[in-house]
Amino acid sequence: MEVERQPDIPPVPRPPWRKPKWWLAAGVVLALVAAAVVVPTVLRSAGRCADGVTRTDTGECVGVTDGSYVFAPELAEIQGLVRAENEAVVASGEPFVSIALMIPMTLTDNDTTPVEWVRHHLQGAYVAQYRANHDVATGDRPLIRLLLANPGSGLARWQPVVAELERRRTTSDHLVAVTGIGLSLATSRDAMVRLSEAKIPLFASTLTSDDLRDIDGLVNMAPTNAAQARAAATHVKANTRTAMLIQDDTEDELYAKTLAESFSTTFVDVDHSFAGQTEFFDSRLGGVANTFLQMVPNICTARPGVLYFAGRGQHLLMLVAQLVERKCKDHPIRILTGDDLSVVAFPGDLARRAADAGIDVRFTALAHPDAWRAAPAEFDAQSTYYLRDQICTVCFPLLFRNDTLDDASAIMAYDAVLTAVRTTRFAGKPPGRLVSPEDLLQVQNRLHGENAVPGASGWLSFDGHGSPIAKVVPIMRVQPDGTAGFADIARS
Incomplete structure (x- = not known):
C-alpha cells in the first residue's frame, strides 16, 4: 500500500533569542562549574568561623587558632599577644614546634568556671611561651608557637578539635604536645584518651581527679584530690x-x-x-x-x-x-x-x-603567689620571676595589671607549658628532623629526681602515673x- 505523501512544511524560523550562541553555551557550562564549586564553599563557610575553627549548631566557634581568631571579647588582648609572638617565631626563620593550650574558651550558663579562669590560663601560657623563646635558662631551640584550642563549653566539642590537633602534627605547625584541659569532666577524659591513643603528650594544668591516672602520656601539674x-x-x-x-x-x-x-x-x-x-x-x-x-x-x-x-x-x-x-x-x-x-x-x-x-x-x-614569700625555699626563684617581678615589662604584673594570680589558673597553665617546653628541649634535635610527639613521650619518663621541673607552683617530680610527688600545697x-x-x- 502506498503511503500518501504529505506536502513539505517549511521549517519555522527560530526566534532570535533562541538561536544557539557559543558564548551562551560556554556561559552555561561556566555557571554549572561555578555552582559546583561556590555553593558547597558557601555552605561550608556558613559553618566556618576561621581556618581551623568551625561554628557549631549552638553558635559556638570551636577549633584551633594561632591567636588570629578571637574566641571571646574578654580574650582579645591576650590572644593578640599570643598571635604576635607566634608571628615573630615564624618570621625568625628558626626551627619551631607548636604546643597547644586546650581549654573551653566559649562559656555558657552551664559552665561553672568564670571567664577569668579562661583568661588567666591564656595569660600564664603566654608568659611561659615568651620566656621559652627569650630566656636561655629554658634552653633555646626549637622555638615555641602556642596554639589555642577551644573544645567549647564543657569540652563538649572535643572530637573535631582533637582531630584538628592530630592533623597539625604533620603540617608546618609541627604540633608536639597539648597542655591545659583543666576540668575533671567525662568529656575531658574522652579527649585525653583519644590524644593518648594518637601518641600526643598531655601536660594538664588543674586536673585533680584520681581516676585519670591510667591515661598514658598524661603529666599533671596539680596534686590529685x-x-x-x-x-x-x-x-x-x-x-x-x-x-x-x-x-x-x-x-x-x-x-x-x-x-x-x-x-x-x-x-x-x-x-x-x-x-x-x-x-x-x-x-x-x-x-x-x-x-x-x-x-x-x-x-x-x-x-x-x-x-x-x-x-x-x-x-x-x-x-x-x-x-x-x-x-x-x-x-x-x-x-x-x-x-x-x-x-x-x-x-x-x-x-x-x-x-x-x-x-x-x-x-x-593548687598554688598561690603568697606561698613564694612564706616558703621561699620550696620554690626556684627563676621559675617565679616572670610571674612576680614588678619592674620587668614582659612579666605578669605589668602585662596584666588588672588580673591576679590568686586563683592559681595562670600559675598552673604557666607550669604546664614550661614543662612541655622542658620536655621538648630535653628531647634534643633528632638527626635530620624536628622533635616529634613520640620523642616527648620518651622524655616524660625522666621528669623526676634530679630532672624535676622547677615550677612556679613548686618543684614538679612526677611518679609513674604522671602525678607530682611530695608537692607543696597552699x-x-x-x-x-x-x-x-x-x-x-x-x-x-
Whole structure:
C-alpha cells in the first residue's frame, strides 16, 4: 500500500533569542562549574568561623587558632599577644614546634568556671611561651608557637578539635604536645584518651581527679584530690586530735568520696580519731540545707577539733550558714575542705557572719603567689620571676595589671607549658628532623629526681602515673570579706 505523501512544511524560523550562541553555551557550562564549586564553599563557610575553627549548631566557634581568631571579647588582648609572638617565631626563620593550650574558651550558663579562669590560663601560657623563646635558662631551640584550642563549653566539642590537633602534627605547625584541659569532666577524659591513643603528650594544668591516672602520656601539674586530702590531714594533725567528717554520699560524686577516704586514712592513728560518726548527705536530693540544719546539734555534741568537708564548695556555703546559728557558739568551728571552694564565690555577708560566730574556713589550693614569700625555699626563684617581678615589662604584673594570680589558673597553665617546653628541649634535635610527639613521650619518663621541673607552683617530680610527688600545697583561709588569704603550706 502506498503511503500518501504529505506536502513539505517549511521549517519555522527560530526566534532570535533562541538561536544557539557559543558564548551562551560556554556561559552555561561556566555557571554549572561555578555552582559546583561556590555553593558547597558557601555552605561550608556558613559553618566556618576561621581556618581551623568551625561554628557549631549552638553558635559556638570551636577549633584551633594561632591567636588570629578571637574566641571571646574578654580574650582579645591576650590572644593578640599570643598571635604576635607566634608571628615573630615564624618570621625568625628558626626551627619551631607548636604546643597547644586546650581549654573551653566559649562559656555558657552551664559552665561553672568564670571567664577569668579562661583568661588567666591564656595569660600564664603566654608568659611561659615568651620566656621559652627569650630566656636561655629554658634552653633555646626549637622555638615555641602556642596554639589555642577551644573544645567549647564543657569540652563538649572535643572530637573535631582533637582531630584538628592530630592533623597539625604533620603540617608546618609541627604540633608536639597539648597542655591545659583543666576540668575533671567525662568529656575531658574522652579527649585525653583519644590524644593518648594518637601518641600526643598531655601536660594538664588543674586536673585533680584520681581516676585519670591510667591515661598514658598524661603529666599533671596539680596534686590529685587524694594527695590534697592527705596534705590537709597531715597538716591539721599537728594541732588537733579529733576530727569529724561530713561527706556528700552521691553515688557518682567521686570527688567527695576520694577526699573522704584519703583524709580518713591519713588522719586516724593511735593519737588521732573521729569524734562522732560521719554525717552523710546526698547533693542530688532536695533539702540539703535542711539536712545540714539537722547535723548541727550532733556537731555541737561531738565538739571536734576540725570538721573535714568532703563535698563541693557550693554546698559548704549552706553548711556554714547553718553553723552560724548553732547553739554551741562557745565552741569555735574550724572547717577544712578541698580546692573546689577556690572556684566558688564566698558571699561577703556570710563570711562576716561566720567570722563573728567563730567559724574558720580553710581549703587546699593548687598554688598561690603568697606561698613564694612564706616558703621561699620550696620554690626556684627563676621559675617565679616572670610571674612576680614588678619592674620587668614582659612579666605578669605589668602585662596584666588588672588580673591576679590568686586563683592559681595562670600559675598552673604557666607550669604546664614550661614543662612541655622542658620536655621538648630535653628531647634534643633528632638527626635530620624536628622533635616529634613520640620523642616527648620518651622524655616524660625522666621528669623526676634530679630532672624535676622547677615550677612556679613548686618543684614538679612526677611518679609513674604522671602525678607530682611530695608537692607543696597552699592552705587558704576565707577572710571576713569573702576573699581567700594564704594561711599556711602543707605537702602532698
